[in-house]
Amino acid sequence: MSGAAAAGSGSETLERAHAKVNLGLSVLARRGDGYHEIETVMVSLALHDEVAARVVASGVRLVVEGAELSAGEDNLAVRAARAYLGAARASAGLALRLRKRIPVAAGLGGGSSDAAAVLRAAARLLPADVDLLALGRTLGSDVPFFLSGLPAALARGRGERLEPLSLPRVWLVLAFPGVAVRATDAYQALQSFTPRLRPEALVQRLQSGGDPGFVNALQPGVVRAHPVVREVVKSLRAEGLRGAVMSGSGSCCLALAADEQAAREAVERLRAGHPGWTIHATHSA
DSSP, rough: SSSSOOTTTTEEEEHHHEEEEEEEEOOOOOOSSSOEEEEEEEEEEEEEEEEEEESSSSEEEEEEEOOOOOSTTTSSSHHHHHHHHHHHHHHHHEEEEEESSSTHHHHHHHHHHHHHHHHHHHHHHSSSSSSSHHHHHHHOHHHHHHTTOOOOOOOEEEETEEEEEEOOOEEEEEEEOOOOOHHHHHHOOOOOOOOOHHHHHHHHHHTTTSSOOBBBTTHHHHHOOOTTHHHHHHHHHHHOEEEEEEEETTOOEEESSSSSSHHHHHHHHHHOTTSEEEEEEEEEE
């Protein structure tokens, strides 16, 4: 087959695009290709966007609901659709509808997860001999994790080398102060390199219910540029939540709750005290 065969004009599929958090992030060195060598524990969350995709005659169209977000060529979902159509040599196009729930540019992987969902939807609607993981790596370092379907993984390299991890289910509180942080800016603000993660110790601490001791090497630099992140961490700790830390490149922060009730009660209090923040209770997938 020389190109993708459409499932039929007007055919539609729906994909969930789950958020992720980083339960610890170490930056080990700067690589020769300009990227950084990292180790991080990535965990998929119940919180998710939704991507609906439909076969159309040609081109890529995107409608975004629930967030003020570009629907143009700079949107990773559009780039993912175009990348798949090109790799599949498809004669048809895709119309996409993206319903956002994951805060934008918050360190929760929303854009990468949306791109992975588009690739899965495109492969279902326009089947072709395309290596989705290889294509995902060209779109972003987090995209392979979302394509893998793993609930949790130790990520190395740029974040694309994945080792499955078995973690207990945890309830989390996410607090996003509304400050968008680009990953490139977070890495440029890096204060120092850090030791390797100890994922076995992290798993043991999660299982024991003690303080997990999460550390994010990017946090000090982001806090220096955006002091509100320090306030978010302090507010989570003041609620008695454990392991308060920034997720990924920020500025969203996370903390662990004892159970669903504790998470939801903390969310209510935090929303009352910080009406300008976006705050969610969610659990690991």
